[in-house]
Amino acid sequence: MIRKLIVPIALSLLVLGFWAEPDLQEIAAGVAIFLFGMMMLEDGFKLFSGGLLEKILAKATASIPRALGFGMLTTTLMQSSSLVTLVTISFLSAGLITLTAGVAIIFGANIGTTTGAWLVAGFGLKVDIAAYAMPMLAFAVVLVFQSSKYMRGVGLVLAGMGFLFLGIHYMKEGFEGFQEQFDLNRFALPGLLGLIIYTLIGAVMTVVMQSSHATMVIIITALATGQISYENALALAIGSNIGTTVTAMIGALTANYQGRRLALAHLIFNLATAVVALVLIVPLVQAVDTLSAAVGIAQEDYALKLAVFHTIFNLLGVGMMLPVLSRLIRFLEHRIAAPRSDTASPIYLTDATDDFPEVAEEAMRKELGHLMQNAETLIAKGLNLDLAALKTAPDIAAVVEASQSPVGLDYDLAYDQQIKPLHAAIVEFASRVGLGDKGAPEAILQRIHDMRDGAGRVVRAVKAVKHLRGNATRYTARDQGATTVLYNAIRAEIARMLVEMDKVRNEEPDRRSALWLDEERVQAKRAYKDTIHVTEALIRDGSLSAAEATSLINDSQYGYEAIKDMIEACKRLHTETETGVDEVERILSLDEDETEEMAMATRRGDD
Amino acid sequence: MGLGKSIGKLDDYYERLAQNKAGKIEPDHVDKVLGKLRVKEDALKTEIAETLKVSKKERLEAKLDVVQKQIQRGEWLREQIEADRAET
Numbered sequence: 115m116i117r118k119l120i121v122p123i124a125l126s127l128l129v130l131g132f133w134a135e136p137d138l139q140e141i142a143a144g145v146a147i148f149l150f151g152m153m154m155l156e157d158g159f160k161l162f163s164g165g166l167l168e169k170i171l172a173k174a175t176a177s178i179p180r181a182l183g184f185g186m187l188t189t190t191l192m193q194s195s196s197l198v199t200l201v202t203i204s205f206l207s208a209g210l211i212t213l214t215a216g217v218a219i220i221f222g223a224n225i226g227t228t229t230g231a232w233l234v235a236g237f238g239l240k241v242d243i244a245a246y247a248m249p250m251l252a253f254a255v256v257l258v259f260q261s262s263k264y265m266r267g268v269g270l271v272l273a274g275m276g277f278l279f280l281g282i283h284y285m286k287e288g289f290e291g292f293q294e295q296f297d298l299n300r301f302a303l304p305g306l307l308g309l310i311i312y313t314l315i316g317a318v319m320t321v322v323m324q325s326s327h328a329t330m331v332i333i334i335t336a337l338a339t340g341q342i343s344y345e346n347a348l349a350l351a352i353g354s355n356i357g358t359t360v361t362a363m364i365g366a367l368t369a370n371y372q373g374r375r376l377a378l379a380h381l382i383f384n385l386a387t388a389v390v391a392l393v394l395i396v397p398l399v400q401a402v403d404t405l406s407a408a409v410g411i412a413q414e415d416y417a418l419k420l421a422v423f424h425t426i427f428n429l430l431g432v433g434m435m436l437p438v439l440s441r442l443i444r445f446l447e448h449r450i451a452a453p454r455s456d457t458a459s460p461i462y463l464t465d466a467t468d469d470f471p472e473v474a475e476e477a478m479r480k481e482l483g484h485l486m487q488n489a490e491t492l493i494a495k496g497l498n499l500d501l502a503a504l505k506t507a508p509d510i511a512a513v514v515e516a517s518q519s520p521v522g523l524d525y526d527l528a529y530d531q532q533i534k535p536l537h538a539a540i541v542e543f544a545s546r547v548g549l550g551d552k553g554a555p556e557a558i559l560q561r562i563h564d565m566r567d568g569a570g571r572v573v574r575a576v577k578a579v580k581h582l583r584g585n586a587t588r589y590t591a592r593d594q595g596a597t598t599v600l601y602n603a604i605r606a607e608i609a610r611m612l613v614e615m616d617k618v619r620n621e622e623p624d625r626r627s628a629l630w631l632d633e634e635r636v637q638a639k640r641a642y643k644d645t646i647h648v649t650e651a652l653i654r655d656g657s658l659s660a661a662e663a664t665s666l667i668n669d670s671q672y673g674y675e676a677i678k679d680m681i682e683a684c685k686r687l688h689t690e691t692e693t694g695v696d697e698v699e700r701i702l703s704l705d706e707d708e709t710e711e712m713a714m715a716t717r718r719g720d721d
Numbered sequence: 722m723g724l725g726k727s728i729g730k731l732d733d734y735y736e737r738l739a740q741n742k743a744g745k746i747e748p749d750h751v752d753k754v755l756g757k758l759r760v761k762e763d764a765l766k767t768e769i770a771e772t773l774k775v776s777k778k779e780r781l782e783a784k785l786d787v788v789q790k791q792i793q794r795g796e797w798l799r800e801q802i803e804a805d806r807a808e809t
Contacts, residue, residue, distance in 0.1 A: 509777070511777075625757060626757065627754060627757035627758060627760075629757070629791060630761045630788075632787060632791065633788055637783060640783070690754070692753075693744030694746045694747055694750035695750045695753050697744060697746050698746055698750050698754045698795070701727055701730040702758075702795055702798065707726065708726055712790065
């Protein structure tokens with residue numbers, strides 16, 4: 115109900131304000147143009163994703179100082195700590211960076227965002243900024259209509275900056291006009307009350323505009339035109355740091371537990387910094403005066419002094435939080451626990467990860483890996499096998515033969531809980547990424563599509579083992595001669611496939627190849643052919659009844675199909691992504707006919 | 722040497738390359754994949770040497786045979802890419 119009223123109330127207040135004070139229109143238009151510029155800047159930088167942005171971020175977060183520096187640099191360039199925060203949440207959700215690196219980037223972003231205040235106070239208010247905006251916008255329009263994605267990106271960034279400048283210009287003009295009619299300074303509140311009220315106002319302004327940068331620009335322009343007192347401007351700046359945490363909180367709503375941890379870190383950092391700044395306001399103001407005098411800032415240049423204050427208190431926050439970073443990480447991990455590993459909620463696929471193609475691909479790869487691990491465990495249990503024991507066994511056939519006790523398992527329920535939700539999430543995510551107009555490279559979209567296909571194969575494999583499970587349990591719980599031997603052979607082939615997939619998974623990416631699994635598939639095909647051959651021979655000599663033989667032939671088929679599908683899914687998971695190398699892998703990979711041909715040409719062993 | 726469907730797959734690759742639907746293969750791309758196949762070849766050889774059980778040894782030898790065929794195909798592919806490079 116309240117939500118529905120917000121927009122009409124906001125519009126009514128604007129109409130009332132514009133009617134009462136025409137200069138307010140110019141200020142509001144300035145804010146609107148500024149925010150529009152920020153949106154264009156964000157869209158422009160997003161066009162550089164699908165490669166550049168992700169690669170830089172992935173490399174730049176190897177250590178805390180590097181992550182901190184990266185947060186500072188990117189926020190300075192993009193002039194949006196919100197964008198950097200949202201990108202960081204998406205990277206963290208996709209599992210591409212650690213929580214520590216993510217928190218360090220956020221700390222850096224808070225320092226980087228202070229450059230905005232310097233830009234406006236030192237440049238925006240002292241020169242005719244609109245004169246720069248006009249040619250920038252003209253150049254931007256030419257570039258925005260180019261077919262190249264990166265040219266469009268440059269155009270949008272240029273247009274974004276042009277609109278930022280134009281917005282600052284209109285805000286300044288508006289406040290100057292406003293000053294002639296109306297003096298906001300009469301609302302100035304000195305002392306503690308003023309500090310608290312203006313901090314709250316700063317926070318609310320930032321929540322409404324979703325940008326601490328925009329709030330700072332308004333504060334500085336209002337301060338420069340004498341509409342607010344220096345003391346109240348300091349409180350507004352502190353409030354803007356609190357308000358900006360809401361953007362991260364909203365971004366984290368669609369993120370996974372890691373994204374939520376980061377948003378909480380952002381909140382703790384900004385709140386702690388704000389509290390310390392409020393408590394130490396007197397010595398901080400003295401430090402600003404001393405530092406300003408030392409670097410030659412005029413005593414009356416409150417706009418620049420505000421920029422100094424903004425920088426000092428954010429640096430103070432980082433300086434205060436860095437020594438307790440590891441404690442903060444432990445608190446976050448304790449406060450927002452990771453989902454239990456046996457639950458089947460998607461871990462990596464969240465709304466926060468599908469904005470950037472390479473992040474989406476990596477999230478998809480990790481989620482497919484998650485699905486496969488759940489499937490491997492279920493398949494092993496379904497065949498009454500202990501996967502952990504198989505992985506360390508020197509003689510797989512012997513372990514399988516000894517595994518006679520049925521594992522208590524509701525296979526359908528386990529499928530519904532551990533496989534189906536992940537498969538559904540993967541299909542939904544792939545469709546969303548495929549449909550979205552995000553300029554994702556064709557190769558990435560193809561690999562995402564292939565991984566969705568791989569997830570479908572995993573589901574088929576699990577279902578094939580479901581069909582096989584009844585007879586496999588029935589004929590291997592106690593020795594029933596040749597039938598038991600043949601069912602154990604089927605189980606052993608599947609067990610070997612599970613172990614081989616684990617080996618590929620645990621090998622270093624620059625040493626392993628999806629092609630390794632072709633050898634296992636050839637062996638599985640050969641074993642399947644052997645089982646059929648032996649079964650037919652046993653029917654002929656009367657050792658097997660027609661019913662037993664039919665079950666064996668069908669179950670051998672299920673077994674082989676399960677192996678084939680799991681291997682194909684695994685190949686999609688570990689496929690080469692480097693251009694050219696992916697083509698080599700495609701040419702050398704064996705298809706079904708080649709697998710059959712090689713299977714017939716190779717000899718068979720039992721283990 | 723059994724090339725299986727490699728020739729057809731290479732033709733398909735050249736067709737897609739002409740349509741700008743495939744990335745160009747360079748000799749070092751083939752070397753990279755060959756290197757990974759040789760890692761597996763070495764691992765299998767080591768495992769064979771350490772295995773006493775006859776049936777397991779036979780199975781590993783069959784796997785080694787497959788990986789060696791893939792290596793042969795990779796070497797053939799490298800020659801084709803080199804020849805194509807020399808022509809252009």
